Amino acid sequence: MNYLAHCFLSGQNDDILFGNFVADGLKRTKTTLFTPMMLKGIELHRFIDHFTDTHPLVKQSVRILREDQGKFSPVVIDMVFDHFLAMNWHLYSHESLEVYSKKTYKRLDAYLPFMPPNVLRMFDHMKEHNWFISYKEEKGMRQALTGLSKRTRFPSAMDTAWKEIKMHYDELNAHFLAFFPELQWACSSLLTEIISDSESS
Numbered sequence: 001m002n003y004l005a006h007c008f009l010s011g012q013n014d015d016i017l018f019g020n021f022v023a024d025g026l027k028r029t030k031t032t033l034f035t036p037m038m039l040k041g042i043e044l045h046r047f048i049d050h051f052t053d054t055h056p057l058v059k060q061s062v063r064i065l066r067e068d069q070g071k072f073s074p075v076v077i078d079m080v081f082d083h084f085l086a087m088n089w090h091l092y093s094h095e096s097l098e099v100y101s102k103k104t105y106k107r108l109d110a111y112l113p114f115m116p117p118n119v120l121r122m123f124d125h126m127k128e129h130n131w132f133i134s135y136k137e138e139k140g141m142r143q144a145l146t147g148l149s150k151r152t153r154f155p156s157a158m159d160t161a162w163k164e165i166k167m168h169y170d171e172l173n174a175h176f177l178a179f180f181p182e183l184q185w186a187c188s189s190l191l192t193e194i195i196s197d198s199e200s201s
Contacts, residue, residue: 002082016041025119057179084176086135101132
């Protein structure tokens with residue numbers, strides 16, 4: 001899953017949201033100043049990645065794009081599933097995606113001093129171009145995939161991936177709709193356990 005899903009699955013704790021959001025960009029960044037809940041957010045991020053990468057429906061989706069996208073097919077599926085989350089947002093939230101996006105950017109703004117420079121640059125770009133909203137549009141997805149293609153160390157075809165995605169659009173969307181509630185339930189269970197442990201300690 002990509003940024004929209006990771007944020008959405010973080011629940012209402014702001015520290016967990018932050019940890020989940022920055023997890024991929026930490027690299028060698030020291031986390032000694034992070035709160036226990038920020039660290040739990042990093043754990044949640046890794047849980048989401050593992051659950052997603054090992055799920056049969058996700059593997060099936062990856063195989064659909066494997067011939068065209070090769071080793072980058074899992075990356076493309078992460079992006080596509082954020083697109084489907086944005087497109088099907090009304091199934092998962094009572095507030096609009098526009099309202100959710102503004103609230104989430106504002107929640108993360110409070111953590112700017114903790115963000116590594118690479119994450120901060122990305123977050124500024126995210127807000128400027130409102131990635132969460134742009135994920136809904138074909139133009140936004142094309143731009144996102146092209147941007148990813150330019151940032152890879154090795155040649156990729158991600159800049160042309162949307163053509164292949166459109167050919168299998170309904171099937172991939174069906175996979176997402178069946179998969180995402182399972183991921184939601186798993187994350188909700190983990191978050192309940194995290195909050196319960198924190199309150200009892």
